[in-house]
Amino acid sequence: MTEKMIDFQTDPSRYRHWRVEYDGPVATLYMDVDEDGGLFEGYQLKLNSYDLGVDIELSDIIQRMRFEHPEVKVVVMRSGKDNVFCAGANIRMLGGAAHSHKVNFCKFTNETRNTYEAAEADSGQKYIAAIKGSCAGGGYELALACNYIMLTDDSTSSVALPEVPLLAVLPGTGGLTRVTDKRQMRRDRADVFCAMEEGIRGKRAKEWKLVDEVVPNSRFDETVAERAREFAAASPRPDDATGIALTPLKREIGADAVTYSTVEVELDRKGRKATITVKGPEGDAPGDMEAFVAQGAEAWMLRAARELDDAILHLRLNEMELGLWVIRTEGDPAQVVAHEALLLANRDHWLANEVLQLWKRMLKRVDVTSRSLVALVEHGSCFAGALAELLFAVDRSYMMEDEFEGDNRPMATVTLSESNFGQYPMGNGLSRIATRFIGDEASVEAARATIGEVLEAEAADELGLVTYILDDIDWEDEIRIFMEERASFSPDALTGMEANLRFAGPETMETRIFGRLTAWQNWIFNRPNAVGPDGALQRYGSGVRGDYNLERV
Amino acid sequence: MLDVINVSYDTQIPNNVGLSSDKKVLKALEKWHPGYIDWWNKLIPQNFQESLVYLRTAVSVDPKGWAKFDYVKMPEYRWGVLLAPQVEDRRIPCGEHAGEPAWQEVPGEYRNMLKRLIVIQGDTEPASVEQQRLLALMAPSLYDMRNLFQVNVEEGRHLWAMVYLLHKYFGRDGREEADDLLRRQSGSEEAPRMLGAFNEETPDWLSFFMFTYFTDRDGKMQLESLAQSGFDPLSRTCRFMLTEEAHHMFVGETGVGRTIQRTCEVMKENGIEDPCDTDRIRALGVIDLPLIQKKLNLHYTLSLDLFGQEVSTNAANAFNAGIKGRYQEIRLTDDHKLTGDTYTVWDIVDGKVVQKEVPALTAINMRLRDDYTRDAAGGVGRWNKIIEKAGIDFELKLPHEAFHRKIGVFADKLIDPEGRFITGAEYDEGMKEWLPSHADGDYIQSLMKPVYEPGKYASWIAPPKVGIDNKPGDFEYVKLHMA
Ligand SMILES: [Fe+2]
Numbered sequence A: 001m002t003e004k005m006i007d008f009q010t011d012p013s014r015y016r017h018w019r020v021e022y023d024g025p026v027a028t029l030y031m032d033v034d035e036d037g038g039l040f041e042g043y044q045l046k047l048n049s050y051d052l053g054v055d056i057e058l059s060d061i062i063q064r065m066r067f068e069h070p071e072v073k074v075v076v077m078r079s080g081k082d083n084v085f086c087a088g089a090n091i092r093m094l095g096g097a098a099h100s101h102k103v104n105f106c107k108f109t110n111e112t113r114n115t116y117e118a119a120e121a122d123s124g125q126k127y128i129a130a131i132k133g134s135c136a137g138g139g140y141e142l143a144l145a146c147n148y149i150m151l152t153d154d155s156t157s158s159v160a161l162p163e164v165p166l167l168a169v170l171p172g173t174g175g176l177t178r179v180t181d182k183r184q185m186r187r188d189r190a191d192v193f194c195a196m197e198e199g200i201r202g203k204r205a206k207e208w209k210l211v212d213e214v215v216p217n218s219r220f221d222e223t224v225a226e227r228a229r230e231f232a233a234a235s236p237r238p239d240d241a242t243g244i245a246l247t248p249l250k251r252e253i254g255a256d257a258v259t260y261s262t263v264e265v266e267l268d269r270k271g272r273k274a275t276i277t278v279k280g281p282e283g284d285a286p287g288d289m290e291a292f293v294a295q296g297a298e299a300w301m302l303r304a305a306r307e308l309d310d311a312i313l314h315l316r317l318n319e320m321e322l323g324l325w326v327i328r329t330e331g332d333p334a335q336v337v338a339h340e341a342l343l344l345a346n347r348d349h350w351l352a353n354e355v356l357q358l359w360k361r362m363l364k365r366v367d368v369t370s371r372s373l374v375a376l377v378e379h380g381s382c383f384a385g386a387l388a389e390l391l392f393a394v395d396r397s398y399m400m401e402d403e404f405e406g407d408n409r410p411m412a413t414v415t416l417s418e419s420n421f422g423q424y425p426m427g428n429g430l431s432r433i434a435t436r437f438i439g440d441e442a443s444v445e446a447a448r449a450t451i452g453e454v455l456e457a458e459a460a461d462e463l464g465l466v467t468y469i470l471d472d473i474d475w476e477d478e479i480r481i482f483m484e485e486r487a488s489f490s491p492d493a494l495t496g497m498e499a500n501l502r503f504a505g506p507e508t509m510e511t512r513i514f515g516r517l518t519a520w521q522n523w524i525f526n527r528p529n530a531v532g533p534d535g536a537l538q539r540y541g542s543g544v545r546g547d548y549n550l551e552r553v
Numbered sequence B: 001m002l003d004v005i006n007v008s009y010d011t012q013i014p015n016n017v018g019l020s021s022d023k024k025v026l027k028a029l030e031k032w033h034p035g036y037i038d039w040w041n042k043l044i045p046q047n048f049q050e051s052l053v054y055l056r057t058a059v060s061v062d063p064k065g066w067a068k069f070d071y072v073k074m075p076e077y078r079w080g081v082l083l084a085p086q087v088e089d090r091r092i093p094c095g096e097h098a099g100e101p102a103w104q105e106v107p108g109e110y111r112n113m114l115k116r117l118i119v120i121q122g123d124t125e126p127a128s129v130e131q132q133r134l135l136a137l138m139a140p141s142l143y144d145m146r147n148l149f150q151v152n153v154e155e156g157r158h159l160w161a162m163v164y165l166l167h168k169y170f171g172r173d174g175r176e177e178a179d180d181l182l183r184r185q186s187g188s189e190e191a192p193r194m195l196g197a198f199n200e201e202t203p204d205w206l207s208f209f210m211f212t213y214f215t216d217r218d219g220k221m222q223l224e225s226l227a228q229s230g231f232d233p234l235s236r237t238c239r240f241m242l243t244e245e246a247h248h249m250f251v252g253e254t255g256v257g258r259t260i261q262r263t264c265e266v267m268k269e270n271g272i273e274d275p276c277d278t279d280r281i282r283a284l285g286v287i288d289l290p291l292i293q294k295k296l297n298l299h300y301t302l303s304l305d306l307f308g309q310e311v312s313t314n315a316a317n318a319f320n321a322g323i324k325g326r327y328q329e330i331r332l333t334d335d336h337k338l339t340g341d342t343y344t345v346w347d348i349v350d351g352k353v354v355q356k357e358v359p360a361l362t363a364i365n366m367r368l369r370d371d372y373t374r375d376a377a378g379g380v381g382r383w384n385k386i387i388e389k390a391g392i393d394f395e396l397k398l399p400h401e402a403f404h405r406k407i408g409v410f411a412d413k414l415i416d417p418e419g420r421f422i423t424g425a426e427y428d429e430g431m432k433e434w435l436p437s438h439a440d441g442d443y444i445q446s447l448m449k450p451v452y453e454p455g456k457y458a459s460w461i462a463p464p465k466v467g468i469d470n471k472p473g474d475f476e477y478v479k480l481h482m483a
C-alpha cells in the first residue's frame, strides 16, 4: 500500500472531501467525503469515513485557517451528509493496510487532532463540533479534539466509541485518552461507554460529559450559530488582520534527494539513512513585523518550518526503510538568532505567534518520529535558537572540535536563545532542555546563563548540550561506526527504546496519546485477534465475527 | 375511555405472556402506557376517536380468538401482547449457532444488534399511523375507513409488541428506547422517524393503498426474516404479527384493484379504448391507468430503498449471529451458514448495469429484496387480470430495481425503468411519464371527497366483492360520531 508516493501538500482547489464556508469570524468546515476519493484502491469511503488522504486535506485546512484566515475565531466542524457526522477511519482501508501504514496513519491523524485542539489556546481559534447523525469511532474522536461539542437531540444522533466491541482495536486517535483526561468522564462510565457499540445520545451524552451541549433538533442550526457568535466575541484574535498566502512549497523530488529552498534531503538507501540539511537565512532578518508580513510565506522562519515539516512527513511515509536521520545545518548562527528574535520580540503579533507555534508543532513531529535521530554539529553549521532545538530533539549529537584539516568553514558552535527555554515545549509540557536535564535544575540554569553566547565544542560539551565532541582524527571513524552499528539493530527495538528515552518527565494527555494509547494500539495492530485472517478487522463486513485467541496477555 | 391509572393488564391488554404476574414488565408498561394513549389521542381527529368502528381484535392466539369482530371506539381498542405459541425444541435456524437450541433470553453478545433491529422495526409501526392520520377525512367509503382504522390499530398493536420485547428483555436501555419510539414523529423536524420512507406524508387514498401494498410488504419481509430469529420471543412475536400484516396487504391489493376496476368500467361504459386518453378518462372522475403505473413506480422504488445497501455488513452480521434469517429459512435446504456461497446482485460496472456474484452473507438484504419483488409481482399480475378481463390493452409493470433509487449503488443515477443508463435530457423528459407530477397529485387530490353514507363509494373506486366479516353491502362499518 505504500508504493505510491504520498504527498502531504495540497490546496483548496484540490480538496475532494471537505469544504469551508467563510463568514467573517466564523468558518464552517463541512466534512463531505467523496466515496470514490480514497487514497488507495480497494475501498470506498462510505458514510464520511476517512483515510490518510482525507486527513491530509484536513491538516491543510487547519494550517491555512491559522495563516490565511487570521480573522477566523471560530471554526464549526460539521457533516455535509445527512444522517451521519462521521463513521471514523475506513475499516476496509485499515483491514487492507500494512502495519506500518496503520501506525503512520494513526500518528498523522493524532498530530492533526492535536493541532486544531490546541488552536484555541495557541491562537484563539476555537473549534466547535456540531454533531447531527451518527458520530462513531474516529468520528467522535474528531469531535473530541474540538473545544466544544454540540449534539442534536433528535433521538437518533449519538456519539460512540465502538472499536473494542466491533473491531477488536482501540479508539486510538485520542479517544480513550480524551474521554478521561479532557472530558473528565468518570472511568467506570468510560468503561461502559467504550464497551458499547451503539453509543449514547441525547441528554445522557451531556450528563456523562461526552458533549457540552444537547440541543433540540429544530433549534440546532440556530443554536450552533449563536454559540459560534458568542465564542467569536470572546476570542482575543484580531478583527482586522489580513492573512498571508501559504504559497506552494518549492520542492523537487528526485531519485536520491528531495530539495527545498532551505532544506536538502539526501537519501542513502544502501546505508539506510537520510541526511537532512537545513540552511540558515540567506539575508538579514526583516526589520519589523510589517516587513515580515510583506515577505509572507517567503520569510525564512516560516519557509524553513514548512519545508522541514513536509520533509519529515515525506520521509516518514515514503521512505520507511531509512531508519536513521542525520540532521545537519549550514549557515550563519547569528542570522538564525536574528530572524527568530524578531518573532520573539513580537509574540503578540498574530503572525509572529503563528510562525512560532508552527515551529513548536514541527519540532513535536520530530519528537514522535520513529527513526533514530542524530545531529552533526559541523563547522559552518548554525545550530542556534530554533535550530538548536533540533539538537535537543535528537537521540544523540556529535560536534566537531577544533579545526579540521582542509576545512576553512567557520568553527562549529551552538548558540542558545531564550526560545530554548519554553517557547517550543514538548508534548510533556517541558522544554527540551528541561526534559534533557530532568531533575537537574542546575544544569538548566547553567545553560540559560549562556543565552546569546556562541559556544564552541568544549563549552557545549561542558554544559551537556551535545553527546560527544570529536576532533579531526576521530570524527569520521566514530560517526561511521555509530551509523553502521545503528543500522545493525532491530528497527523495532530502536523505535521502542528511543520513544521511551525521549520523553522523560511528566505525563500529559499528549504523551499519553502518543505513548500509552498508540503503543497499545500498535501492539493490538500486530495481534491476530485484530489483524489475523480470522481477526475482527479482517472479518469486518463479512458477517462472520472475529475468532479470538482467549488468552489474556 | 380506558382508565390509564387502573389498567387491569390481564383483561384490558389481551396477552399470553402472563403480564399480570410479570412485575418488571408491568412496572415499565404502567409508565409507558399513558404516553402511548396520549400519542394516540393527539393523532387522529377527535370525531373519529369517538366513533364506533367495526374492528377485529385479537384476544388470544388460537384460531377462535385472534379475530373477534365488534364495534369499538379506537382509544378503547384492546392492544394486546400476543406471541405465537412456543414451538417445542425450536432450534436456531441459521448462522454460526445453527442447530443450537433457540435463545429464550437475550444472548449478551448480540444484545445491541437485537435491540437495534427491534427498535428499527418498532419505529415503523407508529410511523405509518402518523403518516395516515388525516386520511379518514377523505375516505371513499365507510368500508375503506374501517379498513384504514383496522390497519392503524394493528400498527399500534405492533408497536406494543415491540415495546413489550424492549421492556421485557433490554432493561433500562430498552425502557429508554420504548420512550423514544413515542418521541420520534413521522416528518418531524425535531425527531423524525428512523427510515426516510416513513417520514413522507400519505396524502391520498391511492397512496395509502400503494403504501399498504408495497411498503407494508417490506414490513412483512422484515417480519418474515425476524420470524426466523434464533431469539425465540422475537420469532414468536413476529410470527403472530404476520397474520395481521396479511390483512394490510389485502387492503392495499384490493384497494388498487378496485381503483383499476372502476377505471376500466368507466372507460368501457364511455367507449374509451385508449388507456392513455388521459383527458377524457379524467373528465369522468376516475384514475387513468398510466397514473396508476406512475404511483406504482414511486411506491415500489421507495420500498426497495428500505432494504438498504446491496452489500451490507449489518445484515451479514445479523444472519451469521442467528438473529435474523432469510425468507422462510427453515424451508431452505442449504447448510444455513452460507460460508463460501455467493449470490447474484446488480451493480454498475463501466457505466452499465450488470449482475455480479458477491459473498452470499453480505447479500442477505438483496436476497430478501428479491423475495420481496417476487412476492410483490403476484398482485401486479392480478391487477393486470382485471385490465385484461375488461379488454383494455394495458399492462402494469414493476420497474427495474435500478430505477429511481436513493440508496445503494444506483442512488441518484440516470437510469430508466428498464434499467438502462440514459442522458440527463432523456431522464428529465422520461420522468414525466414515469413518476407522478404535481399536476397528477392535484388531480388525485381533487377526487378525494369523503363518502360517509353506508354502502356508497366514491366515483373513482369500485365496491369490494365481499364485505368484512361477510357483512352485507350496506353495512355501517363506522358509526360516525359527528360532534
Ligand atoms: Fe406492522
Ligand SMILES: [Fe+2]
Binding pocket: B155, B216, B219, B245, B248
Ligand atoms: Fe402493517
